[in-house]
Amino acid sequence: MTLEIDHVTKRFGATVALDGLTFDVPAGEVFGFLGANGAGKTTTMRICLGIVAPDSGVIRWKGQAVGDLPRRTWGYLPEERGLYPRMTVLDQLVYYASLYGRPVERARREALTWLSRFRIPDYADRRAEELSKGNQQKVQFIAAILHDPEVLLMDEPFTGLDPINLVLLREAFMELRDRGRTLIFSTHQLEAAEAMCESVAIVDRGRLVAGGRLRDLKRASGRQWIRLALDGAVPAPGWLGELPGVDQVRRSGAGTELELAADAQPPAILSAILARGATVSEFAVVEPSLEALFIELVGRPAEDEIGVLASAIATAGPSPTSAAADGPA
Amino acid sequence: MARHDPLLPNAAIIARREYRDRIRGPLFLASTVVLMALALIVAMAPIAIRYFDRQTVTRLAIVSSDPELAERAVGVADSLLNVPPDGADLETWKKPFVITISDPDSAGRDLARGQIYGILGVERLPSRQLDVVFRTSGPPDGVRSQLVGFAAIAMGVLDWTAGLPPDSQLGAFQTPAFRVEPINTATDNGRALDPQETASRAFLGIVFVVLLFMTVVIYGMWVAAGVAAEKSSRVMELMISAASPRQMLTGKVVGIGAAGLTQYLAIVLPALVVLAFQSRIAEAILGPDWAAGAPIVGLTPVLLLGYGIFFLLGFTLFALIYAAMGSFVSRPDDLQTLSLPLSLLAVLGYLSAIGALSGGGGTWTRIASFLPPFSPFVMLARMMVAAVQPWEVALSIGLLVAAIAAAAVVASRMYAAGVLLYGTRPGLRAFLAAARRAG
Numbered sequence: 001m002t003l004e005i006d007h008v009t010k011r012f013g014a015t016v017a018l019d020g021l022t023f024d025v026p027a028g029e030v031f032g033f034l035g036a037n038g039a040g041k042t043t044t045m046r047i048c049l050g051i052v053a054p055d056s057g058v059i060r061w062k063g064q065a066v067g068d069l070p071r072r073t074w075g076y077l078p079e080e081r082g083l084y085p086r087m088t089v090l091d092q093l094v095y096y097a098s099l100y101g102r103p104v105e106r107a108r109r110e111a112l113t114w115l116s117r118f119r120i121p122d123y124a125d126r127r128a129e130e131l132s133k134g135n136q137q138k139v140q141f142i143a144a145i146l147h148d149p150e151v152l153l154m155d156e157p158f159t160g161l162d163p164i165n166l167v168l169l170r171e172a173f174m175e176l177r178d179r180g181r182t183l184i185f186s187t188h189q190l191e192a193a194e195a196m197c198e199s200v201a202i203v204d205r206g207r208l209v210a211g212g213r214l215r216d217l218k219r220a221s222g223r224q225w226i227r228l229a230l231d232g233a234v235p236a237p238g239w240l241g242e243l244p245g246v247d248q249v250r251r252s253g254a255g256t257e258l259e260l261a262a263d264a265q266p267p268a269i270l271s272a273i274l275a276r277g278a279t280v281s282e283f284a285v286v287e288p289s290l291e292a293l294f295i296e297l298v299g300r301p302a303e304d305e306i307g308v309l310a311s312a313i314a315t316a317g318p319s320p321t322s323a324a325a326d327g328p329a
Numbered sequence: 330m331a332r333h334d335p336l337l338p339n340a341a342i343i344a345r346r347e348y349r350d351r352i353r354g355p356l357f358l359a360s361t362v363v364l365m366a367l368a369l370i371v372a373m374a375p376i377a378i379r380y381f382d383r384q385t386v387t388r389l390a391i392v393s394s395d396p397e398l399a400e401r402a403v404g405v406a407d408s409l410l411n412v413p414p415d416g417a418d419l420e421t422w423k424k425p426f427v428i429t430i431s432d433p434d435s436a437g438r439d440l441a442r443g444q445i446y447g448i449l450g451v452e453r454l455p456s457r458q459l460d461v462v463f464r465t466s467g468p469p470d471g472v473r474s475q476l477v478g479f480a481a482i483a484m485g486v487l488d489w490t491a492g493l494p495p496d497s498q499l500g501a502f503q504t505p506a507f508r509v510e511p512i513n514t515a516t517d518n519g520r521a522l523d524p525q526e527t528a529s530r531a532f533l534g535i536v537f538v539v540l541l542f543m544t545v546v547i548y549g550m551w552v553a554a555g556v557a558a559e560k561s562s563r564v565m566e567l568m569i570s571a572a573s574p575r576q577m578l579t580g581k582v583v584g585i586g587a588a589g590l591t592q593y594l595a596i597v598l599p600a601l602v603v604l605a606f607q608s609r610i611a612e613a614i615l616g617p618d619w620a621a622g623a624p625i626v627g628l629t630p631v632l633l634l635g636y637g638i639f640f641l642l643g644f645t646l647f648a649l650i651y652a653a654m655g656s657f658v659s660r661p662d663d664l665q666t667l668s669l670p671l672s673l674l675a676v677l678g679y680l681s682a683i684g685a686l687s688g689g690g691g692t693w694t695r696i697a698s699f700l701p702p703f704s705p706f707v708m709l710a711r712m713m714v715a716a717v718q719p720w721e722v723a724l725s726i727g728l729l730v731a732a733i734a735a736a737a738v739v740a741s742r743m744y745a746a747g748v749l750l751y752g753t754r755p756g757l758r759a760f761l762a763a764a765r766r767a768g
Contacts, residue, residue: 071334078567082566084564087350096567096571099339099571099572
């Protein structure tokens with residue numbers, strides 16, 4: 001009962017977008033699909049949707065090749081925000097739901113319910129062009145889920161949302177998960193991913209660099225981190241990095257995180273800090289954050305612009321899709 | 330990985346949205362009203378042409394130093410130029426040419442003021458040969474000038490017979506009756522159209538071809554612009570997960586085509602009403618002689634049906650290719666560049682049709698009337714002014730349908746490749762590369 005990405009390879013001209021990518025997504029979970037720009041996340045999602053055909057490999061959902069599944073299996077929230085500018089919000093939502101086979105009246109009713117949940121019921125009869133970016137994002141999310149798909153693929157779903165809307169979206173995620181739906185999303189906001197995901201896959205240049213339960217990945221990293229807060233010492237004093245056994249110092253919220261060397265002992269570190277005369281208000285040995293894990297595995301932050309794949313697609317163009325192979329109009 | 334999505338119901342849902350989006354636009358309403366008025370003018374055009382023909386009198390002045398020669402010239406010119414149409418009542422019929430004798434100075438002044446169309450100078454040379462000069466403000470090779478040329482020859486023959494001895498066996502000169510019987514002209518209920526009727530048809534044909542060209546290119550560009558707008562606004566990102574390229578392409582072409590058809594019907598229906606009452610309107614305006622003596626040939630149901638069929642097929646063919654082109658641009662601004670070759674093809678079809686309507690073209694006209702994408706324009710033009718066999722129309726339509734089927738296969742695959750293509754500059758090279766991949 002999983003989504004299996006099985007040795008999928010995809011090239012655009014000379015550029016390899018996916019290089020034998022393999023991982024599983026457990027059904028009924030919120031899954032983080034992480035990687036820097038150009039890592040192959042969007043291409044993988046497009047292959048899932050049948051928009052792009054892989055050069056080799058296969059993607060299965062519950063044991064069935066995705067090309068054999070009906071479109072309504074999937075919901076898709078693309079990274080780019082796009083709605084028909086002159087069409088009203090409600091008409092737009094009903095239109096997309098109809099394309100997925102949802103009866104019009106039911107789609108209308110459910111669309112109004114979701115608009116209320118996202119606190120924009122008054123926008124139902126407004127044109128999309130009149131909405132703010134964040135509200136357009138919420139409408140687009142509703143468009144992706146209105147037909148109640150089994151799997152929801154989302155490319156950067158949190159972009160453009162303020163903290164309140166972010167919470168609303170997270171609540172929606174959790175509700176859909178509790179209803180047995182599988183949610184897969186890519187994001188550069190690793191804190192958000194850490195808060196919501198039970199499992200993740202981290203990809204780099206089309207290859208999987210780590211995947212599985214987030215908890216297991218953190219444990220498997222073998223690295224220790226200390227969360228530290230010193231009274232009256234913001235920012236953290238430079239001497240922390242010079243302590244024996246400390247490899248790296250990072251700011252984290254109001255405090256500081258120390259990455260320890262493999263053989264370092266936390267009590268010895270605490271003693272060394274106290275010996276410097278500092279007043280410690282928090283000292284905790286913690287697992288590495290997802291962000292720390294990501295940087296350790298990929299070697300650069302998630303939001304690094306690579307642009308290699310984007311330019312490759314522009315030069316080579318996508319190959320004809322599987323959907324296009326269904327004959328003449 | 331192949332997913333075989335049925336065409337329906339998604340193509341119909343997309344077509345409905347496209348249709349509503351078009352017909353609710355203010356531009357659609359405005360253009361429909363303008364074209365409706367134009368169609369009414371066209372429907373009335375044959376009557377108007379006859380009305381002005383009836384009102385038009387061409388004045389000629391005969392100038393000669395020999396009064397007898399001048400009188401003879403008036404008689405010959407009158408018998409050649411003023412031939413009443415079949416069935417006309419000679420008591421009420423007005424001569425189209427008024428021919429009078431004048432002196433050189435007065436005639437010159439009248440010609441300069443535009444009060445007369447020309448001066449026919451007839452003099453006898455010392456060699457006894459007649460010297461005929463026609464000074465005119467009209468074109469030197471116009472129909473009237475040619476008729477005057479015939480009159481000059483007739484004057485020469487008459488002058489020669491007048492100089493024969495009284496016991497000559499030759500009878501008096503009779504001006505020959507002259508008429509043209511073209512074998513390749515359009516018919517109306519089996520009767521070949523006369524030159525005036527053919528000219529009327531040619532005028533209507535030009536209007537039809539212009540309308541066809543405008544509608545095919547404009548509606549085709551609507552399709553391309555719609556696709557390009559979906560790409561630039563990124564709506565395509567959502568659409569491609571909800572519907573297959575084949576469904577999207579079909580829905581767009583059908584929806585916009587239906588909007589075009591709606592406009593076509595809105596234009597044609599008032600014109601049909603005029604057509605239904607054409608005889609009565611003509612009788613009221615022109616009087617019974619002109620209306621009955623020379624049947625008005627304008628819009629007929631067959632021609633309107635022909636226009637409808639060639640509009641639908643022509644639009645479908647062009648729209649499929651326009652949609653494929655629209656899928657290759659990221660910004661609507663780039664569309665003009667990429668669609669230029671296709672627009673030029675439409676222009677070539679249009680010019681060929683205009684050539685056919687003016688009686689030119691020959692072999693190319695015949696070939697082009699069967700050859701997509703020119704055939705919608707050229708076959709329609711041939712139907713207006715030339716004798717076209719039913720099998721020729723059927724063959725032209727059949728080839729057009731076959732071309733549409735082939736274009737649909739290629740266009741849907743190119744569309745599928747193009748809709749995801751962002752960031753690249755549109756060009757013929759990218760287009761042909763995608764066409765090769767699609768093939």
